Amino acid sequence: MSRLITALLVASLCGLLHSARVPATEQAELIAEGRAVYLDKSRGNCxxxxxxxxxxxxxxxxxxxxxxxxxxxxxxxxxLRAQIWDATRNNPLTIMPPVGKHWILSEEEIDAVVEYIYQF
Structure with a gap:
């Protein structure tokens, strides 16, 4: 019985380690996309x-x-995401355009920008 439990624990741990690597790769891609959007004056113009x-x-x-x-x-x-999506909700006099509400950026682009700037 203890060998079975040990085997199950090892299998679970291996599964967790594998799944932890996949999101890290996706996270890096998301940050790279956010950086591209942030720096591109023809996209978000952040x-x-x-x-x-x-x-x-x-x-x-x-x-x-x-x-x-x-x-x-x-x-x-x-x-932070909500602020980027529509800054006018917190401050109706803001000069920041509501980039989500007015479809200046897609939902995916906003998510990417959030991940990029959140590391600073």
């Missing part, structure tokens, strides 16, 4: 208003808040 600590962030704007300490500023990642 870089035009928000500074970020990225070597490729050329001519970053200073209109919006800089992207730093995002996990501390938004411990609940869903609130």
């Amino acid at each position: 870089i035009s208003c928000h500074a970020i600590d990225d070597a490729d962030a050329k001519l970053a704007g200073r209109q919006g808040p800089p992207m730093f300490m995002m996990a501390q500023r938004f411990p609940d990642k869903r609130k």
Whole structure:
């Protein structure tokens, strides 16, 4: 009986280790996509208003808040996503366009941008 339990535990652990690697790869791809959207002035145009600590962030704007300490500023990642989706909900006078509400970015692009900036 103990060999069976040990075998089941080892099999479960191997399954967990395998599944942990797959999301890490997907996470890296999501962050890379978020970075591409953030830096691309023809897509989300985030870089035009928000500074970020990225070597490729050329001519970053200073209109919006800089992207730093995002996990501390938004411990609940869903609130950060909601802010990007429609900043007018929290501040009707904001100059940030509601990129989700007005379909400036797709849902997937917003998710990717959130993952990218959340690491800063």
